[in-house]
Amino acid sequence: MDLDVVLLSRIQFASTIAFHYLFPPLTIGMGVVLVWLEGRYLWTKEPIYETAAKFWTQLFAVTFAMGVATGIVMEFQFGTNWAVYSRFVGDVFGSALAAEGIFAFFLESGFLAVLVFGWDKVSARFHFFSTLMVSLGSIFSAVWIVVANSWQQTPAGHHIVQMMRDGRPWYDASGNPIMRAEVVDFWAVVFNPSTVDRLTHTLIGAFIMGAFFIMSISAYYLLKHRHEEFARRSFTGALIFATIFSLAQLFSGHSNAKMVAEHQPAKLAAFEGHFKTGPANLSITGIPDAAARVTHGELAIPGMLSLLVHGDPQAPVIGLDKIPEKYWPPLVMSFLSYHVMVGIGMFFIAVTLLASFLRWRKTLFQQRWLMWIFVFAVLLAVAGNQLGWAAAEVGRQPWVVHPRIERADNGAFAEDSSGMLAYRTDEGLLTHRAVSEAVVGGQVLSSIIMFGAIYLLLLAIWVMVLNHKIHHGPVPVMIAAATPPGSLLDAAAGRIEHEQSMTEAKDDSRPEP
Amino acid sequence: MDLHIIWFILLGILLAGYAVLDGFDLGVGILHPLARGDNDRRIFINAIGPIWDGNEVWLVVFGGALFAAFPEAYATIFSGFYIAFMLLLFALIFRAASIEFRSKISSPGWRRAWDSGFFVSSLLATLLFGVAVGNGMIGIPLNARGVFIGTFFDLLGPYPIMVGLLSVAMFAMHGSLYLYLKVPHGELHERIGRWMWHTWGIFLVLYILTTMYTLVAVPGAVPNFNRAPWAGLIVVVNVLAIANIPRAVFNDKPGQAFVSSCLTIMALVALFSIALWPNLVTARNDPAHSLTIYRAASSPKTLEIMFLIALIGMPLVLAYTTVVYWTFRRRVELGPHSY
Numbered sequence: 038m039d040l041d042v043v044l045l046s047r048i049q050f051a052s053t054i055a056f057h058y059l060f061p062p063l064t065i066g067m068g069v070v071l072v073w074l075e076g077r078y079l080w081t082k083e084p085i086y087e088t089a090a091k092f093w094t095q096l097f098a099v100t101f102a103m104g105v106a107t108g109i110v111m112e113f114q115f116g117t118n119w120a121v122y123s124r125f126v127g128d129v130f131g132s133a134l135a136a137e138g139i140f141a142f143f144l145e146s147g148f149l150a151v152l153v154f155g156w157d158k159v160s161a162r163f164h165f166f167s168t169l170m171v172s173l174g175s176i177f178s179a180v181w182i183v184v185a186n187s188w189q190q191t192p193a194g195h196h197i198v199q200m201m202r203d204g205r206p207w208y209d210a211s212g213n214p215i216m217r218a219e220v221v222d223f224w225a226v227v228f229n230p231s232t233v234d235r236l237t238h239t240l241i242g243a244f245i246m247g248a249f250f251i252m253s254i255s256a257y258y259l260l261k262h263r264h265e266e267f268a269r270r271s272f273t274g275a276l277i278f279a280t281i282f283s284l285a286q287l288f289s290g291h292s293n294a295k296m297v298a299e300h301q302p303a304k305l306a307a308f309e310g311h312f313k314t315g316p317a318n319l320s321i322t323g324i325p326d327a328a329a330r331v332t333h334g335e336l337a338i339p340g341m342l343s344l345l346v347h348g349d350p351q352a353p354v355i356g357l358d359k360i361p362e363k364y365w366p367p368l369v370m371s372f373l374s375y376h377v378m379v380g381i382g383m384f385f386i387a388v389t390l391l392a393s394f395l396r397w398r399k400t401l402f403q404q405r406w407l408m409w410i411f412v413f414a415v416l417l418a419v420a421g422n423q424l425g426w427a428a429a430e431v432g433r434q435p436w437v438v439h440p441r442i443e444r445a446d447n448g449a450f451a452e453d454s455s456g457m458l459a460y461r462t463d464e465g466l467l468t469h470r471a472v473s474e475a476v477v478g479g480q481v482l483s484s485i486i487m488f489g490a491i492y493l494l495l496l497a498i499w500v501m502v503l504n505h506k507i508h509h510g511p512v513p514v515m516i517a518a519a520t521p522p523g524s525l526l527d528a529a530a531g532r533i534e535h536e537q538s539m540t541e542a543k544d545d546s547r548p549e550p
Numbered sequence: 551m552d553l554h555i556i557w558f559i560l561l562g563i564l565l566a567g568y569a570v571l572d573g574f575d576l577g578v579g580i581l582h583p584l585a586r587g588d589n590d591r592r593i594f595i596n597a598i599g600p601i602w603d604g605n606e607v608w609l610v611v612f613g614g615a616l617f618a619a620f621p622e623a624y625a626t627i628f629s630g631f632y633i634a635f636m637l638l639l640f641a642l643i644f645r646a647a648s649i650e651f652r653s654k655i656s657s658p659g660w661r662r663a664w665d666s667g668f669f670v671s672s673l674l675a676t677l678l679f680g681v682a683v684g685n686g687m688i689g690i691p692l693n694a695r696g697v698f699i700g701t702f703f704d705l706l707g708p709y710p711i712m713v714g715l716l717s718v719a720m721f722a723m724h725g726s727l728y729l730y731l732k733v734p735h736g737e738l739h740e741r742i743g744r745w746m747w748h749t750w751g752i753f754l755v756l757y758i759l760t761t762m763y764t765l766v767a768v769p770g771a772v773p774n775f776n777r778a779p780w781a782g783l784i785v786v787v788n789v790l791a792i793a794n795i796p797r798a799v800f801n802d803k804p805g806q807a808f809v810s811s812c813l814t815i816m817a818l819v820a821l822f823s824i825a826l827w828p829n830l831v832t833a834r835n836d837p838a839h840s841l842t843i844y845r846a847a848s849s850p851k852t853l854e855i856m857f858l859i860a861l862i863g864m865p866l867v868l869a870y871t872t873v874v875y876w877t878f879r880r881r882v883e884l885g886p887h888s889y
Contacts, residue, residue, distance in 0.1 A: 116627065120626070123617065127617055131624070143611070154887050159877055209695060495647055
């Protein structure tokens with residue numbers, strides 16, 4: 038049997054990165070919340086903040102470990118499955134990845150130890166500092182990985198040159214020059230045209246995810262009448278966070294769409310099912326059909342896409358008719374992942390605004406139906422983050438490194454003699470040419486099976502451990518304060534009476550075996 | 551000194567840092583089945599609890615730095631050793647899960663399963679590292695483009711397996727010396743004291759055998775030492791460090807014994823690098839296909855940028871590593887936040 042290495046490697050990359058990406062947005066989002074809680078504790082000395090910080094730290098640590106374990110795969114996989122890609126881009130892309138390791142991973146992993154195991158070993162101030170460093174580390178990690186990915190989308194700051202070997206230009210066995218990308222301007226690589234927009238969108242997505250995770254668990258406690266004071270405060274804090282960032286995501290998304298229109302017109306056309314160049318509608322529903330070149334079942338706001346992208350409802354937006362068909366992204370996947378993501382974002386704006394209004398009216402926590410929605414809305418946050426990346430990456434296809442498109446002197450896209458946009462194909466790399474030469478399909482199939490088995494196991498265990506911790510609930514700090522005499526936690530010990538009245542956790546506040 | 555040489559040395563430092571740091575926590579995993587009862591096993595896991603994750607980052611950064619500085623070597627090695635790297639990833643993921651999840655549920659069956667997982671994954675990862683180094687020594691078949699042209703089983707020759715076994719023995723020894731410093735005084739501590747002798751003995755036998763095998767099987771390793779007589783000093787350091795381990799243990803200076811073990815590992819990584827020089831990947835079939843530090847490298851501009859990143863980053867890394875090791879310098883005490 039002849040197995041398709043390219044297809045299998047794509048399936049493996051997509052599934053391992055999708056699984057990995059369940060965890061980083063959660064730890065980035067929760068990291069910021071932990072900093073806030075510990076900061077509040079240092080400021081106010083109210084023990085409930087320390088109780089909360091300790092509780093969320095447990096969930097954070099398990100999630101973080103999952104992110105690390107699945108993240109190593111990503112660092113290795115460029116070399117194992119995409120060796121041709123690695124040879125072509127290593128000079129540029131490798132630097133961003135190495136910078137991530139040096140600036141982010143060491144910072145996170147080092148201070149994570151203090152965050153998780155250091156409660157009784159370091160001062161509260163140093164613990165706060167460690168939490169801040171872990172949170173910063175996770176954000177740095179996002180910065181460098183989004184820089185690397187954005188360079189694949191909108192490459193800049195490099196040139197494509199023939200490789201030299203032993204001082205002479207290098208040719209392959211059939212006499213073709215061996216080319217690769219080399220850095221010319223490092224800061225132009227870092228701040229390539231899509232970095233800032235995409236980083237903002239990614240980080241806001243992560244903050245929303247963290248907030249919805251906390252609201253989910255808090256809503257569950259409120260519905261079950263457990264740890265109510267803790268849950269009300271956690272919910273309120275996370276709700277403010279979620280409302281602000283859900284709104285901010287709308288503006289970030291708009292800015293991203295304009296950037297995509299400017300640099301990757303095929304991607305935007307695929308997102309919107311926009312076949313014919315001209316004034317463009319904003320589609321709400323539909324299924325694009327590549328063969329018939331129409332979007333079936335389309336419900337659209339007339340002229341809205343033109344208005345959003347160019348500020349004029351009559352302005353033409355480039356459609357798929359200007360793109361050679363061999364450079365079309367897969368239309369159905371691009372369209373659906375993009376539309377469902379946008380739908381989830383709109384739902385978040387509506388539900389967080391409604392909840393904020395009810396919170397202001399002081400009736401939020403009586404709305405059991407709304408609390409149930411929040412219990413499950415975290416799954417939508419996961420879906421939104423996943424689909425956003427799916428849209429970004431599927432929309433880049435068939436390129437693994439997207440080439441620039443020829444432009445006229447005024448900056449508008451130039452057309453070739455047949456009226457199509459002219460891709461500078463020698464600058465890009467097609468995905469199906471990027472796969473390792475030394476790897477055969479059977480090997481990739483066996484590694485997919487291995488990852489499938491181990492990831493399913495890990496996911497089941499992660500859910501089980503989270504469930505266990507959530508049922509166990511937050512442990513008031515007085516328990517911890519009883520063990521190490523002379524620690525800073527003594528401050529909390531003086532408030533035991535107060536603490537007991539604030540949470541109902543005293544019955545199940547046994548320390549874990 | 552040009553940037554290619556600097557990056558060859560920096561990669562050697564990252565590899566040595568990884569081998570010294572993750573070496574002892576992999577060693578703890580290899581010794582894990584010898585711990586009796588849940589309490590002793592928790593002590594083992596918590597001896598490396600706060601630091602194993604940071605130790606593993608050295609490997610990730612080694613991979614990233616290889617990608618950035620020598621992309622041709624990164625692509626050749628990672629795609630050529632496909633099955634080996636997938637097994638390594640399996641071991642590392644499984645190991646992280648074992649450490650993280652073992653103590654979260656108190657059922658004995660649950661804990662036994664993860665104890666086995668911790669042992670098997672630590673053993674497998676160590677063996678694979680050794681096999682990879684062994685293959686680095688004897689070289690692998692490459693075509694003119696620098697692409698691996700063998701199969702997975704070509705990588706399992708007797709010499710690489712020998713180096714794999716040596717690595718297991720070395721990390722077990724390193725792990726026992728580390729545990730002796732971290733485990734609280736008592737019965738377990740005394741038993742670990744005996745393991746130091748046993749693991750050192752096994753390591754010594756394998757070290758002598760591997761050295762002899764290397765001199766016979768890897769003729770290419772010798773000329774570099776003839777060209778650079780100063781490299782003989784590293785051999786001397788290596789032998790003295792190995793000899794000092796039992797001396798320090800006998801004199802009840804476990805800290806000195808552990809430092810000697812660190813030096814042993816660093817010296818071995820240095821000897822490996824010298825034997826390899828100037829190649830990153832040696833082509834066994836045709837030396838003209840070997841990936842040297844010049845053929846495999848990124849552009850001088852990238853090497854320079856990466857060097858600046860390393861200059862800014864490495865002092866920070868050393869600072870936080872020191873802070874974290876200092877914070878957790880005491881012997882293990884099981885508490886509410888332990889694994």
